[in-house]
Amino acid sequence: MTKADAISGILFDKDGTLLDYAKSWVPVNYELGRIAAKGDEDLARKLLVAGGMDPDTGYVTPDSLLAAGNTVEIAEGFVAAGAPFTVETLTTHFDGLFANSAQLAVAVTDLAAFFATMHARGYRLGVASSDNEASIRATAKRFGFDGYLHYVAGYDSGYGVKPEPGMVLGFCAATGLEPHQVAVVGDNNHDLHMGRSAGAGVTVAVLTGTGSRQSLSEASDYCLNDITELVPLFSGAAAARPVA
Structure with missing residues (x-):
């Protein structure tokens, strides 16, 4: 069993992760x-x-x-x-x-299709960005994945700022997950350190932003070219969530 097999929720950064920086x-x-x-x-x-x-x-x-x-x-x-x-x-x-x-903005892939795939597998999905919440919601609506989100947090949403753990903990509160069941995906160390400080089960770096394999290697469990490589990484159904 890999770390990815225990994941039930995925929290994405926006810029450089969902969008080509x-x-x-x-x-x-x-x-x-x-x-x-x-x-x-x-x-x-x-x-x-x-x-x-x-x-x-x-x-x-x-x-x-x-x-x-x-x-x-x-x-x-x-x-x-x-x-x-x-x-x-x-x-x-x-x-x-x-x-x-x-x-x-320019998306890194067909975001509506990508989020539909991960949603169909049972994952709880969210976006946590250093941008403002209105911008995140506008982006999600424009690219057609707003209906698949269980959580949205910007720097102004009241959960604190990166690399503090608050946005991840807010995602857990909104979805009923524990931090170890969450994967945090981002293009810079603020994202990855946020995940680590919250006790996230997996941190995933992507190379569609400003980071490099060298700059992101220490704080990431996986370093991918882009988010499409999450589809084979989280290839099965989401792990069972806690009973409410």
Whole structure:
């Protein structure tokens, strides 16, 4: 029996996990810089560098602010680097941009078909993101998997932020599962450390985000090219859940 055989619920990160990070978020990051710099091109470049992104190539450093931070953390980092806003005002601007960006996102696979498959096998499914909850729900609706979700948590949903364990524990409370019955899937160490700190049964890294096999190996039980490889990994029906 493998660790995967004991899993009854799967909690996914969104950006870089369900959505291709480079295709979906690098253009958004440039817009973040433009907004935060009020159109000052030199300042925008400085802010992107502070966030962990090369403004020339679009490369985002694994586990950097733009790779793993929530909206408030990104706003704080940009203000500290010289953005002429308060953190509160910039957070509001960023949350609005992120919610609208769901319409431009690029999925890593047919998410409706993928979630339908895992739902049919009896898994409890959720999304926990450092983005805001409205953006997660907009993404789920756009790609047609909202009806398969048992749980949604953003940085603003009241469960705390990554890498704290609260989002995983909230998923357990919503589904009746114990942490050891949950797999946490993500593209950066904030996701994996969240899973480990909550006592998740399995942590799974995927390479559709900003992380690499090297950067993600220590905190993951499995490192996959993308979420489609979860279908053979969790090939059977979900393990039996506790009796209520």
